[in-house]
Amino acid sequence: MQMEYQKLDTTGLTSQEAKKRLNKFGRNEINTTKKISKIKILLSQFNDFIVWVLIAATIISGIMGEKADAITIIAIIILDAILGFIQEYRTEKSLEALKKLSAPTAKVIRDGKQIIIDAGEIVIGDLIELESGDRVPADALIIFSESLKCDESILTGESVSVEKKAFSGKMNDKSNYIYMGCTITNGRALAKVVATGMNTEMGKIANMLQSIEEFRTPLQERLDKLGQYLVYICLIVCGVVTVTGVLRGENIYDMFLIGVSLAVAAIPEGLPAIVTVSLALGVQRMVKKNALVKKLPAVETLGCTNVICSDKTGTLTQNKMTVKKIVLANKEYDVTGTGYEFKGDFIENGVKRDILNNKNSTLHRLLEIGLLCNNSYYNYEKNRYVFYGDPTEISLIVLAEKAGLSLNKYRSYFKRIREIPFDSDRKMMSVIVTNSNSKYMYTKGAVESVLKSCRYIDIDGKVMPLDTDLKRKIIQMNDKLASTALRVIAFAYKIIDSNSYTEDNLIYVGLVGMIDPPRREVLNSVLECRAAGIKPVMITGDHKLTAQAIAKEIKIINSDEMVITGDELDKLSDEKLVSFIDKVSVFARVRPEHKYRIVKAYKKKGYVVAMTGDGVNDAPAVKEADIGIAMGIQGTDVTKEAAAMILMDDNFATIVEAIREGRVIYDNIRKFIRYLLSCNIGEVLTMFLSSLLKLPVPLIPIQILFVNLATDGLPAMALSLEGAEDDIMTRRPRDRKESIFSDGLWFKILNRGMLIGICTVLSFVYTLVKFNSDITLARTVALSTLILSQLFHVFECRSERQSILNLGIFTNMYLVISVLISFIMLISIIYIPYLQGIFSTKPLNTSNWILVLLCSGLISLISSLINYKRGR
Structure with a gap:
């Protein structure tokens, strides 16, 4: 946008002066509410009823002399809290980074040139340029305006746009000022910044801007409800396990501690956090693909689009218009050249024509209109031409330059008096210009709209009435050009001999056909x-x-x-x-x-x-x-x-990429829900079946908590980093009302959970019988079976449609690494003497490991082979 304010000082601040003022007065920002501190995030991890019950039980355990158990349980609780803290803190940082990416920008004049900067870098004294649709970045005094209106409803509550005008000499005239946060609804302006940040009118009522709405996705809401149901179910089952054990003669305190530990392990308390992290990480991936998602619910909806x-x-x-055709009343020209290069010829009937030396021609008039009825411009920067403005208008400047008509020369010779801006109803733009001899109205716009305003036609420099037959021929030519994918614009003018600037009785000049490939x-x-x-x-x-x-x-x-x-x-x-x-x-x-x-x-x-x-x-x-x-x-x-969502590259392909990513995120959420719930069901069933069968307790509290620590965190997080499956964009869109457990997911969860529980109990019973009721060894085998069952199962959860043998084990290295870490943790408590004493384990021999691998891995192997054979 190049404004007509030649008499004004439009050099703006120098970059050096702006930097000084920024350092002195600070950024142009409204102070936001205080962020949650890291300490509060960490402490919030302990703000859970079950955790408090476990802490209380652990304290009792310490008082009763079981200090090693108490210390270890507290250590596991702290480790769980640290993992939760890392997840939540990472989410906060991710969302904070996204907010920075969506920070508004502003057009300012620095060192005599228009540049676009972060609105936070605006300082007092800056000259800012605004046009319809722009958000005002700071309080400013208007020094030039044209048909300017501003929506100040955010400050005043009035929905009607307010007319604004350039500074009239009255310092208290509010119509001369525009205010931060308000929106330009019509026209354009040049304004000088008089207040920034908390010193603006908006800053004075900053509390209005600090109630930023935090969105929870529908999926998160549904999972919260699911979590509540699971809590009730788990508490009932854990209560049954505890009561059954007591009735069998087990120690009341021990069974209470087992019940609480099982509840902590069974309830998927990390599920909401992992969903949030998964969404946040997905949004970050979208940013790298030029799609900025502002609202998390959009991520879910993308998969349903x-x-x-x-x-x-x-x-x-491409938004790079190039004029290819010019049609006058009795002549046609083809124009060569592409893009914004000033190289190209005008071809008439196969012959190259010299346009510059025929200044009285109709074609020359059309090119003149294209230059002057135009708000775009260019500068020569770093050995190249840099264009600013609307691509259609830029193409008209390039067209004129190809003919030898200089933009700077014509705009210095013709002075603009007024502009009637383009709007979507009129579909036209007009300017009033004057030179030393005459005053003109120059108009361009949609063919139908311009023709309605024309009564005359320019034929070889002669003005004649525009009759119905001529109009019909022009419309036919418009249709012909449009059918070849050319965008067509009509040009007209009239000489003005009064102060009436109405768009009527215009003289039609011709058509321009341009293409945007x-x-x-x-x-x-x-x-x-x-x-x-x-x-x-x-x-x-x-x-x-x-x-x-x-x-x-x-x-x-x-x-x-x-x-x-x-x-x-x-x-x-x-x-x-x-x-x-x-x-x-x-x-x-x-x-x-x-x-x-x-x-x-x-x-x-x-x-x-x-x-x-x-x-x-x-x-x-x-x-x-x-x-x-x-x-x-x-x-x-x-x-x-x-x-x-904001497309940072304005590209349709980016929308499709965002939809792909939205589908991937939803897929991954289903994957770790499948994993977490089936594993937790397996843990509960292990204890419940043992209780029903009147077996000794297969896992003590510290072992139950260890299972939770080793399997619930890292592997589940790694599933959220799964890439897109090959068929992700050949599936039909998901129904937005579809349950997260659709397509038999509940059956898969329950089925695998039951198998994990049964296999763990079988390995426990077999070891008890085989090794003369060695309870420590049996529990170590059960613990190993339970953990490895889950670690094998996590690979199955990578896809609901394909076998791990199709996907390849090493295609998600995050998962491989997380499983290795979990396995190393298991090996450590089995073979390190100090940890053996804490976790009540003992070393396993080869036959023990064979049993563990058979019970934990055989089902996963058979399932993978079946799916592989089916080609899934």
């Missing part, structure tokens, strides 16, 4: 969407035929799917739109308010909708969508605020 409504320009296409990676992403059961939908303001041509090229539209325009949408009732919306793949010539209707219709039809947006008017649709997606480069602050 079955419609992606995407803007065309910049998302499906599709991104190379989009075709594969669209095909991937279709394979995954996701319907891609294009939404664009372009002509129907242009949109259709691009959509066909990237396979968004099939022969049996429809294209609907904004005008056709206006004629449809909501009910009619819903009835056939699943047959529509392209919406053309739409306005932002149409997006809201489109989202509502798809949702009413039962789809889970992702919707992209960038402008202010896109915010309602983005917020209404199941997954609102804002553009990180072109998107306004308002849209980013409403969105659940």
Whole structure:
């Protein structure tokens, strides 16, 4: 955006001066509420009823003389707390990093040039540039404005936008000021910062901004309820085990301690923490792929998404417009060259034409309009041209430069008096310019809109009436160009001899056809969407035929799917739109308010909708969508605020990658739920079956806690780091109401839990009988069987569809390492004399290990072989 404020001092601060002021006054930030300290996070790990009961029992144990047991149990509790602390602290740091990534930016003038900086680096005295959709980064005095309106509802509660104007000399005139946190809803401005951070109006009511909502995902809520049910079930079972043992004559205190220890081991208290960590780590992976997820519930919803409504320009296409065709009333030119290079020729009937030396031609007038009815510009920086502004406008500058018309020369010769900005209703932009001789209105915009305002046509420099037949021919030419995937813009002008600046009685000049080629990676992403059961939908303001041509090229539209325009949408009732919306793949010539209707219709039809947006008017649709997606480069602050996810590269392919990652995260959550619950059921059943069969207690409290420490933490975390399975994007989208235990997961959990418990009891009984009731040896074998059963099972949990033999053991090295650590812990307490005394274990010989391996690994091996043979 280049503003017309030549008489103002627009050099701004120097970088050096800005740095001094930043060091002196601090960052432009509102002080947030205090973060939870590390100590509080650590102490919160002990804030659990079961843990307190265990601590109390341990204290009693110490008083009764079992000091070694008491110390060891306390040590295990502390180790568990440390693991929980690491998980929670890592989550806090991950979320904190994400908040920093989503920090707003601002356009400022430093050293005479416009740059984009972190809004926190703005200082008093900075010149900031703002336009429709921008969030005001600091309190500022307006020194230049054009059609400026600002939404101050965050400060005043008034929903109506307030008109603003440049400084009038009255220091207390609030219409001359804009305030931090408010939103520019119309026009543009240059303003000088007068207050930052806590000294702003927003800073004075900072408490309004500190109630940041913390989201819990629906999955986390469901798992919390599941955890509550499991607590009740485990407490009942543990109570039965305790009472049964006492009735059999076991020591009351010992059985109480066993019951409490079993409850601690059986209840998956780490499940919510692992879910949170898994989500946070997944979000971090998405960031590396240019998708910034602002709200954790979006991660779950991504896996359910079955419609992606995407803007065309910049998302499906490269957003680098290049003019390819110019059509005047009686002449056509092909334009060579690509991108933003100033190299290219004008070809008429196969002959290269010199445009520069024919200044009175209609073509020359069209190029002049393209230069002056334009807010984009370029600078020569570091041996190359750097462009700023809208790609369509940049392409018009490049077009004129190819003809030899200099942007800087024309903008110094013609002075802009006024701009009538483009809006989505008029679909036109006009400027009033003057030179030493005359005053002109120059207009560009959508062909239909411009033609409505034209009564005359410029033919070879002669102005003639624009009759119905000529209009029909122009529209036919527009359709012809649009059908070849060219975006078409019309140009018009008039000479002004009064102060009436209405867009009427214009003189039509010609058409320009430009192309914004599709991104190379989009075709594969669209095909991937279709394979995954996701319907891609294009939404664009372009002509129907242009949109259709691009959509066909990237396979968004099939022969049996429809294209609907904004005008056709206006004629449809909501009910009619819903009835056939699943047959529509392209919406053309739409306005932002149409997006809201489109989202509502798809949702009413039962789809889970992702919707992209960038402008202010896109915010309602983005917020209404199941997954609102804002553009990180072109998107306004308002849209980013409403969105659940921000595309940092504005690329459609990134949406597909985010959906893939969302599916992976959900898959991994199911995997460690399967692992944790089946293992915990196995632990409970081991104790419960032994009690029912009137066997000696197979595991003492310290051994139960050790199982919990060795198997529940690291392996479960490693499962959350599993990569995508090969078929992840060929499955149908998950139903959002689907239970986390769907597709027989509960059966798998119960089945394997029962087998783990039965095998552990069998190994215990066999050792008791074989080795003359050597209870210490039997418990060591049971302990080893229980732990190894879980460590073997964790590899099975890597996939619900494929055998570990298909996946490969070493494809998740995090899991391999975590299992090795757990196994080393087991070996340590069996063979290190000091630890033997603490954990009541004894060394195992070869025959013992054979029994342990048979009981713990045989089922996993058989299961893996069966699945491998099935090709799963």
